[in-house]
Amino acid sequence: xxxxxxxxxxxxxxxxxxxxxxxxxxxxxxxxxxxxxxxxxxxxxxxxxxxxxxxxxxxxxxxxxxxxxxxxxxxxxxxxxxxxxxxxxxxxxxxxxxxxxxxxxxxxxxxxxxxxxxxxxxxxxxxxxxxxxxxxxxxxxxxxxxxxxxxxxxxxxxxxxxxxxxxxxxxxxxxxxxxxxxxxxxxxxxxxxxxxxxxxxxxxxxxxxxxxxxxxxxxxxxxxxxxxxxxxxxxxxxxxxxxxxxxxxxxxxxxxxxxxxxxxxxxxxxxxxxxxxxxxxxxxxxxxxxxxxxxxxx
Amino acid sequence: xxxxxxxxxxxxxxxxxxxxxxxxxxxxxxxxxxxxxxxxxxxxxxxxxxxxxxxxxxxxxxxxxxxxxxxxxxxxxxxxxxxxxxxxxxxxxxxxxxxxxxxxxxxxxxxxxxxxxxxxxxxxxxxxxxxxxxxxxxxxxxxxxxxxxxxxxxxxxxxxxxxxxxxxxxxxxxxxxxxxxxxxxxxxxxxxxxxxxxxxxxxxxxxxxxxxxxxxxxxxxxxxxxxxxxxxxxxxxxxxxxxxxxxxxxxxxxxxxxxxxxxxxxxxxxxxxxxxxxxxxxxxxxxxxxxxxxxxxxxxxxxxxxxxxxxxxxxxxxxxxxxxxxxxxxxxxxxxxxxxxxxxxxxxxxxxxxxxxxxxxxxxxxxxxxxxxxxxxxxxxxxxxxxxxxxxxxxxxxxxxxxxxxxxxxxxxxxxxxxxxxxxxxxxxxxxxxxxxxxxxxxxxxxxxxxxxxxxxxxxxxxxxxxxxxxxxxxxxxxxxxxxxxxxxxxxxxxxxxxxxxxxxx
Numbered sequence: 001x002x003x004x005x006x007x008x009x010x011x012x013x014x015x016x017x018x019x020x021x022x023x024x025x026x027x028x029x030x031x032x033x034x035x036x037x038x039x040x041x042x043x044x045x046x047x048x049x050x051x052x053x054x055x056x057x058x059x060x061x062x063x064x065x066x067x068x069x070x071x072x073x074x075x076x077x078x079x080x081x082x083x084x085x086x087x088x089x090x091x092x093x094x095x096x097x098x099x100x101x102x103x104x105x106x107x108x109x110x111x112x113x114x115x116x117x118x119x120x121x122x123x124x125x126x127x128x129x130x131x132x133x134x135x136x137x138x139x140x141x142x143x144x145x146x147x148x149x150x151x152x153x154x155x156x157x158x159x160x161x162x163x164x165x166x167x168x169x170x171x172x173x174x175x176x177x178x179x180x181x182x183x184x185x186x187x188x189x190x191x192x193x194x195x196x197x198x199x200x201x202x203x204x205x206x207x208x209x210x211x212x213x214x215x216x217x218x219x220x221x222x223x224x225x226x227x228x229x230x231x232x233x234x235x236x237x238x239x240x241x242x243x244x245x246x247x248x249x250x251x252x253x254x255x256x257x258x259x260x261x262x263x264x265x266x267x268x269x270x271x272x273x274x275x276x277x278x279x280x281x282x283x284x285x286x287x288x289x290x291x292x293x294x295x296x297x298x
Numbered sequence: 299x300x301x302x303x304x305x306x307x308x309x310x311x312x313x314x315x316x317x318x319x320x321x322x323x324x325x326x327x328x329x330x331x332x333x334x335x336x337x338x339x340x341x342x343x344x345x346x347x348x349x350x351x352x353x354x355x356x357x358x359x360x361x362x363x364x365x366x367x368x369x370x371x372x373x374x375x376x377x378x379x380x381x382x383x384x385x386x387x388x389x390x391x392x393x394x395x396x397x398x399x400x401x402x403x404x405x406x407x408x409x410x411x412x413x414x415x416x417x418x419x420x421x422x423x424x425x426x427x428x429x430x431x432x433x434x435x436x437x438x439x440x441x442x443x444x445x446x447x448x449x450x451x452x453x454x455x456x457x458x459x460x461x462x463x464x465x466x467x468x469x470x471x472x473x474x475x476x477x478x479x480x481x482x483x484x485x486x487x488x489x490x491x492x493x494x495x496x497x498x499x500x501x502x503x504x505x506x507x508x509x510x511x512x513x514x515x516x517x518x519x520x521x522x523x524x525x526x527x528x529x530x531x532x533x534x535x536x537x538x539x540x541x542x543x544x545x546x547x548x549x550x551x552x553x554x555x556x557x558x559x560x561x562x563x564x565x566x567x568x569x570x571x572x573x574x575x576x577x578x579x580x581x582x583x584x585x586x587x588x589x590x591x592x593x594x595x596x597x598x599x600x601x602x603x604x605x606x607x608x609x610x611x612x613x614x615x616x617x618x619x620x621x622x623x624x625x626x627x628x629x630x631x632x633x634x635x636x637x638x639x640x641x642x643x644x645x646x647x648x649x650x651x652x653x654x655x656x657x658x659x660x661x662x663x664x665x666x667x668x669x670x671x672x673x674x675x676x677x678x679x680x681x682x683x684x685x686x687x688x689x690x691x692x693x694x695x696x697x698x699x700x701x702x703x704x705x706x707x708x709x710x711x712x713x714x715x716x717x718x719x720x721x722x723x724x725x726x727x728x729x730x731x732x733x734x735x736x737x738x739x740x741x742x743x744x745x746x747x748x749x750x751x752x753x754x755x756x757x758x759x760x761x762x763x764x765x766x767x768x769x770x771x772x773x774x775x776x777x778x779x780x781x782x783x784x785x786x787x788x789x790x791x792x793x794x795x796x797x798x799x800x801x802x803x804x
Binding site for chain 1: 312314351722
C-alpha cells in the first residue's frame with residue numbers, strides 16, 4: 001500500500017483488504033462513514049464537488065502521494081487512486097479511508113473518501129469497469145494521469161471515456177513537443193500542469209503587448225515542455241511563426257523576447273497547488289489546446 | 299476628406315488568462331489612517347491582496363490623519379496590524395513591497411496649506427511610482443469629517459487619471475443629512491466615482507445569495523408569495539458596543555445595522571432577477587425592493603435595550619452601565635419588525651427581521667419558510683414533529699445553506715420528523731474566505747460598483763428608517779427590556795405569536 005497521506009485530519013477510519021471485489025469497497029465505505037459519524041455529534045458532511053481519479057504507475061507513486069497529501073482537505077471529494085501492477089497475479093487489493101476534517105467554527109466535520117486500489121495483472125487492463133461503480137453520481141470526474149499516457153491503449157482510452165477532464169503534466173513526458181499531437185482533445189477537456197506553470201510567465205509576456213506582436217525569437221530557459229508550450233502559445237495567439245531557443249533547466253528560469261529579458265514573475269506554486277488549480281477548472285481550455293498543437297505543428 | 303483610423307487591436311495574449319483582475323496603477327489615499335478601521339481591516343486587506351498578487355505592481359499608499367507620525371512609525375504600526383489581524387502568514391518580502399509603497403502625512407484636512415501639501419505629495423508619488431494620477435480616496439473618517447474632505451478633494455481634483463471615492467458608513471444620519479452629503483459629493487464627484495461601502499455586501503455568503511437564487515433553477519419558481527409563508531432575517535451579535543458609546547448613543551441599532559446591512563439583506567432576498575450582473579442592473583433591482591417596502595406601523599416594530607446578563611458564562615453589564623453611555627439612555631440596541639414588500643411577488647408575505655446586540659448567539663441568517671403541504675395524507679399523530687420546509691441561508695458564522703425536510707423515522711409505522719440537509723460553504727470549497735474589505739477595496743480600484751450602495755438606495759433606506767423612528771420620539775419604553783445573552787424582548791416573540799408563528803431556532 002502507498003504510505004498514508006499526511007493530512008491535518010480530525011479523525012480517520014480505515015480498512016484494507018486483499019483480493020477484494022468492488023462491492024466490498026462500496027460496502028466498506030458506507031460502514032466507515034457510519035463509524036466516522038460516531039466520533040462526532042452527527043454524520044460527517046459529504047460535500048463532494050467531483051470524483052478525483054488518479055492513475056499512478058509504480059515509478060510515480062512517491063511523487064503522487066506527496067502531491068495528493070492535503071488535497072483531500074482542499075477538495076473534499078472522493079479520491080480514487082489506481083496503482084497498476086500488470087506483472088503481478090490477477091486481483092485487486094484495496095485500502096479505503098474516510099478522513100474527517102474539522103470545519104472552522106463548527107463542531108461537525110467534513111469527510112473526504114480515499115480509495116486506493118492496486119490493480120494486479122489483467123485487472124489493470126480494463127480499469128473503467130472497476131472505477132465506474134465507485135464514481136460519485138452526477139458529479140464531474142477528473143482523471144490525473146501520472147507519467148506519459150499511451151493514447152490508443154485500452155486502459156487509457158477507457159479512463160478517458162469515463163472522465164470529464166484529463167489532467168497530465170507534460171513535463172513528465174519524454175517526447176514533447178511531438179506528443180502533444182496525441183492529446184485526445186476531441187474526447188475530453190485536457191489540462192496540463194506544465195501549462196499551468198507557464199501562467200505567470202504568460203501574464204508577464206502579455207504585458208509586453210503590442211511590442212511583442214512582431215516577435216521573431218523566443219529564448220526559454222526551463223523544461224522542454226514549458227518552453228514548447230510558451231512558444232506554441234505565442235505562435236497561436238500572435239498567428240506568426242517564431243524561433244524557439246531552448247536552454248534546458250529544471251524550472252522555468254528565464255524568458256527572452258528578441259533578446260530582451262522578460263521580467264521574472266514572483267509567483268511560485270507547489271505541485272499540490274498546481275493540481276488543485278486544475279481541479280477548479282471545468283471547461284475546455286481552447287488557448288491551451290491551440291498552444292499544444294502549435295507547439296507541434298509549426 | 300475624413301481620415302479613417304484603425305482601432306487598436308485587442309491584446310490576443312490576454313485570452314484565457316482570466317479571471318484575474320488586476321487594477322491599473324493607482325495611489326490609495328486613506329483618510330483616517332490612524333484609526334481602528336485602517337489597522338484592523340484596510341491594511342490587513344491590502345496585505346492579503348498583495349499576498350495573492352492582486353494589487354497593481356505600480357501602487358502607492360498614502361495614509362493621512364491628525365496623529366503626528368512619521369512614515370516609519372506608520373509603517374511600523376501597520377506591520378503590527380498586519381501581523382495581528384492578517385489572515386495569511388507573514389511574509390517579510392510581501393510586507394517589504396507594501397511598506398516600500400506606503401507613506402504617511404500628518405494633516406488636518408480643514409487646513410488649506412496641508413491639503414495643498416497632500417496634493418504636492420501625491421504628484422511626487424505619481425512621478426516616483428508611475429501611478430498615472432489615478433486616485434482611490436478612502437474616507438475612513440467619521441461622518442462629520444466627510445464634507446470637508448470631499449469638498450477639499452473636489453477643489454483640488456486633477457483632470458488626468460481616474461478618481462474613486464470610497465465612503466464608509468454611516469452615510470448620513472437620516473434622509474435629510476444623507477441627501478445633503480450626496481449633494482455635496484455630487485458637486486465634485488460623479489455617481490460612478492463614488493463607492494459607498496456596506497461591508498456586508500463584500501461577504502462571500504451574501505454574494506452567494508445571488509448565486510443560490512439565480513444560478514439554481516429550482517428555487518426561483520417557488521421564491522414567491524404562492525409558496526413562501528414568510529421570511530425571517532436575523533442579524534444577531536453577542537458583543538456589546540465595544541467602546542463605541544459616542545457613536546452608538548447617536549446611532550442605535552437602527553442606524554448601525556438595520557439601515558444598511560438588514561435592508562441590504564432584504565433587498566437581496568426579495569429582488570427580481572437582474573438582466574445581467576452589472577452594477578446598475580443589480581442595484582436597480584435592489585432599489586425597486588426598497589421602494590416597494592411599506593412602512594411598518596408602531597405595532598409592527600419592537601425595540602429593546604439590553605440589561606445585565608450572561609454571555610458565554612460571564613456576567614456582562616447592561617447597556618446603560620457601559621462606559622460613556624448615558625445612565626438613562628433610551629438608545630435601542632435591538633429592533634424587530636414585521637415588514638412587507640408590496641409587489642406582485644411578495645404581496646401579503648411578511649418579512650420578519652430582528653437585529654440586536656448582546657443576543658444569545660452571533661449569527662446572521664436568512665430563513666425562507668415555505669407553506670406546509672396542502673393535504674398531507676398522514677394522521678396528525680404521525681407528523682407532530684414535522685415543521686414546514688425551511689431554507690436557511692447562513693451568512694455567518696457557519697456560511698452555507700440548509701434545507702429542512704420531513705423524513706420518515708426508521709422503524710414500524712409511519713412517523714415523520716424534520717431533518718436538516720446541510721451545505722457548508724467552507725466544506726465544499728476548502729479555501730479561506732476573503733475578508734469583505736479585500737473584495738471591496740479591489741473592486742473599487744477596478745471601478746466595479748456592483749457591491750457598493752448607490753445614492754438612491756441610501757436615500758430609500760433612510761426614508762424607511764426615518765418613518766420607523768418618527769413615532770419613537772413620542773414614547774419612552776421601559777428600558778432595559780431584555781437581559782444580555784437572551785434572544786431579545788418578549789415583545790419580539792409576541793410580534794410573531796400574534797401571527798401564529800415563531801422565530802426560527804437556528
